[in-house]
Every structure is written in structure tokens, then in C-alpha cells.
Amino acid sequence: MKITKYPAKEDYAKLMSRPAKDAGELNAIVCGVLNDIRKRGDEAVREYEERFDKVALTELQVSETEMAEAETLISQELKDALEHAHRNIEAFHRAQQFEGVTLEVQAGVTCSQKSVAIERVGLYIPGGTAPLFSTVLMLATPAKIAGCKEIVLCTPPAKDGSVNPAILMAARIAGVSKIFKIGGVQAIGAMAYGTESVPKVYKIFGPGNQYVMCAKQNVSLHDVAIDMPAGPSEVCVLADETSNETFVAADLLSQAEHGIDSQVILITNSEAFAEKVEQEVERQLNVLPRMEIARKALENSHLIVVKDYEEMMMLSNMYAPEHLIIETQNYHELALQVTNAGSVFMGSYTPESAGDYASGTNHTLPTSGYATAYSGVNLDSFVRKITFQEITAEGVKGIAHTVELMAENELLDAHCNAMRVRRLSVEC
């Protein structure tokens, strides 16, 4: 890892920039597959599954028999762990429930706001090297609490047509309605447009490779909402001379092992600490199974030494990290100054991996600086807040003049008239 000492303020933006990506040629391939799914439905889905996942499927939906079998395939220990994580995620997301607001803003004019679940949501769970059953819990649990009527999950099958049993088990625990063996762009298309087998959903959630992300962005232009745009995962750690270098190095590596494009950043006000972390990272790295991936990711990463806590927070807020771990002595104080971050881990005993799995917060978070404008997935992500208003005859008398005058001045006469006919009727 590179140590950068005392960068000048005018170099902050460059230092904290993420590696650029070119998504040009990708888009044409993705649009081709999406169009095909839209036109030919299940038939096209099956062809792409054969081409990309190397599996010939007769039935796309996971059966009750397969669900029951999955339960016998995973250990009681892992089942207990899934249930423990689910309990915490459920408790914290249930605490986010919105009770509604009602306010009589002036006599006879009452407004209210009510939370209503999105009726049908789609969850995408990637396959690949690691079976992300934790993401199943993170997405399906709040969907269920919100009251979504249909929770559809797509995940690519193995070459033998099976789905990882831990994914199926997590889906059962969290309350997924229907699971389909579909991966990649074809899964996003199937959920966005609907096919003979797969219900059309209104919002699609979940991670994926660059093809999946590109597909999500494309369908979000017209057909369906998505959770958020996404890039590679990242962590920013703030530490000082009181921090534990073993913990900090472990935190940096836990992010670096995600993928070669992951980005990890340490910001500290202690040169000596930065050097200790550098050595400790090297030591821990050598025993990691995913050492090669982590080593590549560390090449895009920085150990940055700054003057004081103020610069630390300025740099961190400018970076807007997906995960922010604050391991300084004064971590409570710094946490209050966070303006841009996805999720914040406070103190020495709170590794990112706790939130990745089981602390109760969501791990689907804004990357690539999107934390400046987007929240991570939370209960709100699965509802709409619909407003209601009711005006009485008295309310009409109190509000009509303002409405009519504003409508007239916006040159919208029929808007004015809709208020006027009521006013005339109550004035009689």
C-alpha cells in the first residue's frame, strides 16, 4: 500500500478519486439481451441460461421439493447463524417503521402521509465465487416487514441446475415468495418486463457484476425502479495512534478481498501508525486464501497521513465512503461530523463484517461516492409515502383565494376554476 503524507487541500479531490470505468461497449450487449427477453420471454431466458450459465433448464422456478431438500443440506450451525442474523436485521428494520403523519395545516385543511408497500419487488442475488446468502437476508427481510405482497428472487444456478442451499434457506427464513434459477442480464430483464414464469416487479434490488448493473440502469430508464446505481465495494478507516493496527489491517483486508477493483483507504493523523498498519497488512495478507485478489485491490488503495482530525473528516466526507470505520479515540465525536457515508462502524470492536452479516444494519449501500445523494437500502426502500388531503367547506373558504390567485398568475385558468366552483358553492 502507498502511504501519502500530508497532502495539500487542492490535491484532495484527485487523491480520493475512484478508478474510472468505460461502460460504452457493454451497453450494446446488455440492451440486446434485454430486448430479446422483452420480446420472447421464457424461451429467451432459457437460451441465455444455456449460453451463459451452461445449464439446460426445463423448470425455471425452484420447486417445493428443492426447498425442502436445501434444508437438509445445510448444517444446523449455519441455520442457527442465519436465524440469528435474521433476528437482528428484522429488529432494526422493524424499528424503522413509519407510523404516518397527519396535520391540520390550517382550519379545515388536513394533510397526511402514509407508508404503503411496493406490491411486487425483485431481488437479484449473484452467483460466482461466493454464495451471497447474506444479501438474501438483507433484501428480503425489509421487503417482508414493509408488506410487499410478492417478493421474487432470481439467482444463477450451478451447471447441474441446482441453487446453493444456503441461499434457499435464507430465502425461506426471510419470506421470499418465488425463486427463479436465472442469472445476469436475463434475470434483470425477466423481472423488469415479466415473462410467462416470472412476475413483472416494480422495483429491483441487489448487487451484481458490471453487466447486471448496466442492465439495472437500462431498465430503470423506463420500466422499473432500482435500489441505486452501484460500483465496486469500498471502505474508509479513520484511525489515530491509539488504534489497534491488527484490527485496522484486518478491516482494510476484509474489503480488499471482495474484488480486484475494491478500494480501501486509511486516513490517520499518525505517521507511525500508518507505518505499523502497512507492515501488519503485509503480514495478514500472506495467509489469506484470497491473497491475490486482495493484493490487486491494495494497488488502488491509500494510507493517508493528515495533520489533524478536522482534515480527516474533511477528506472522508469528500470521499463519501460506502463503509466508514472510525477507530479513533474520539470516535463518538467524529461520528457526529459524518455528512457523507453509507454505514458507519464506531469504535475498536465494530468491524465492517459485523454489519455485512448480522449487526442489524443493511449491507446494500451506496458506493462510488453515491452516498452524497443516496441512502443505503432500508425499510423506506420498499414503500412509497403517499400523501392524502381533505378540505372541508370551512377549509375552502380559507384557502380558495390563495389557490385561485396563484393559478391565475401561472396562467392556468382551469386550475383556478376547479377551486372557484367549490368556493362559489360554499359561499351560497
Next chain:
Amino acid sequence: MKITKYPAKEDYAKLMSRPAKDAGELNAIVCGVLNDIRKRGDEAVREYEERFDKVALTELQVSETEMAEAETLISQELKDALEHAHRNIEAFHRAQQFEGVTLEVQAGVTCSQKSVAIERVGLYIPGGTAPLFSTVLMLATPAKIAGCKEIVLCTPPAKDGSVNPAILMAARIAGVSKIFKIGGVQAIGAMAYGTESVPKVYKIFGPGNQYVMCAKQNVSLHDVAIDMPAGPSEVCVLADETSNETFVAADLLSQAEHGIDSQVILITNSEAFAEKVEQEVERQLNVLPRMEIARKALENSHLIVVKDYEEMMMLSNMYAPEHLIIETQNYHELALQVTNAGSVFMGSYTPESAGDYASGTNHTLPTSGYATAYSGVNLDSFVRKITFQEITAEGVKGIAHTVELMAENELLDAHCNAMRVRRLSVEC
């Protein structure tokens, strides 16, 4: 208007479909302008202002002198109306404030969620036939309540370089920080990328023509968040034989006058009432200044007669209207059954125009069926909900096993290790 009587359920989807749009060729033009703004900043902005708005600007930002002058140009009556509307909008959006949630999910594991304002937001206010000062109030008021530090507004100037004084007045009342005389695609580009004059913002709000919408969607792919995708405005009215046909016709027309692509729909369980409305629309239409626009819009519109209230709600929820006015006798009961809508107007005395201007609810709402997945603009639109977690030594003992086991099973060893080093340290 066409009356459709007792449609079969299998025809619901077709009946409620919106006119399709082709945005293909538009995209190339819009991307060209955006790229130019990104590369050349203010210089390009000025050139496009000259080309599209026919105005040569030396200074892009509205000056303090212009602001002061605007105040003298509008009537006290209109100023009072703006302040009245602002009071109601402020009261209702302030009531939406999120106090935060903190929960100890298990001993020693505490999660919290805090609302943090988006630091810089951009508001776009179209010019064109009507000066939409009401939209200034609708967007800037919640931005101010949320605590956004910089609230930038762009609006196209008239050919003489001036901005409508009611727009400036509304901006002052609602607390806009900086106003720029920039319209169309160049305004969206300037706020998304930043220029020498215009600060880069993190989220862009506001309506616009199809070029503006296309620009917003383009910049939302990588650079900035947007409020929501948008199409033509629309209303759905539910009425029965007890409803007032004068009110209902006025409501339909208040939407129809927006533009020739507006869509208005009446769903009723009374044939006789549908016929009365048909006649009343014709009568009111003939005295409207925007008659020609409204007449065109009515060509895409429907009066639909259904069997009962159940079918009424089914059809309305399938349509997912931006505005839903329920003028039936049992309007409270039906309002409880709304699953898809932007904003709901209840009873005879609550025209859409009340909410368009002054009831307190927001008028920036999801069109084109997006109400299935999106909320209208509300206080949440201007904040992120950031999560925080803190684990104590006791918490580590209680959660480590689950985290380590899940990480191992996802084949993420460094994730496991970040928890393990803490557990080993507290077990000593």
C-alpha cells in the same frame, strides 16, 4: 371524451395504458449538449443560452439588485398568497421530520439510523408558457427544512435576460441560495458537472420538457441523483351518482389544460353520471383560455363506467395515477384501499389544484405509472438515512460466532478474520 362502459377485466391493462413515446433520436442531441457543458463549462452554457433562449448573458447568476427589484414588481396580494402557500407547505413537510432510531438489537450491539441532509441540491424550474413559481416553493421549502447547505436553482431567462419576478420572489421566500439564468439541457449539465459559475450538486429536482427529462436521466446514470423519472401529468377521478358533475368536470379540465399529452380519467359506477360529466366538460371547455390544449388532451382520455366500487379501485390501482381524486360518497373507505397513487384528494371540496398550490402536500409526483415504485417529493427526498453501529466487548462475544460462520460459508476469510481478531482480543 369517450365513454367506455363495463370493460372486461382482461381489457383493463390496455384501457389504462399511456400513450407510448419514442425517445431514441432525442438522446443523441441531449448527450451532445451535456458533453459540451462538461468540457467547456460556462462558455458552452452561454452559447446554448444564446442559441436556445435567444439571450446573450454576461452574468449567469441573478444579482441581489435583480432580487430586490423583483420584490417591487409583484403585487402585495400575490406575495401574500406565496407566503400563505409557503406556510402550509412548510408546516406539512416539517411534520415529516425523522427523529432517528436507535436500537440495541442484542446486548452490546447498538444500531442507529440518522437523517442527514444532502449538502448541495439543484432545482430546475422550466420557463415556457406558464411561470411555475409554485414549483419553486414545492422544491426549495423541503430542501431548506432538511438542512441542505446549498440550494441552487436554474431557470431559463426571457429574451431580455430577465427572470419572472414571481419565481424570484418564491425563491427568496423558500430560501434558495443561488439562482442562475440557465434553461434546458444546459441547466441540467451545469448542475450535474459544475461550471465556473454553477456549483456541482448531488441531486437534481424538478419538471421540464422531454429534453430536460432526457438530460436528467442521462446525468443520473453516473454523476448525480434525480428526484424521479417523469412523463406527462395525469389525474384519475373516482365518482358515483352522489358526486357533483360541475366539480368533477372542472377537475378533469384542470389536468387537461396542462398539455396536449396530459391524461385525464374518470371512473364511475353510474352511467347517468358519466353522461352528465361528458356534457359538463363540453360546457366548461368552451370558456377556457387553454381550450385547444385541453381539447387535445381529452382525446387521450377516458370516462369509464364500471360495475362497483371494487372494480373502481382495482382499475385505479392498476393505473397508479399521479393525482387521484375520490369524490364518491364513501371516499374515506376507498382512500384506505389506495395502493398505487402519487397524491390523493378526498371528498367534494378537495380539488387537485389545492394540492398543486397550497394545501401543504407536494405537487412533484410520480407520473406514467411510476407511483407503483416511487414516492412523490417529500422531506426524505432531501436527506440520506445513514446507519451507525457500535459493538462492545460483550457484543463481540454475542455476535462473533454468527459473523465468522457466515463469512466462512461465503468464502470470505478476511471478513471472518476482522471479527476473529476482535473476539480473540476480548476472550483473553
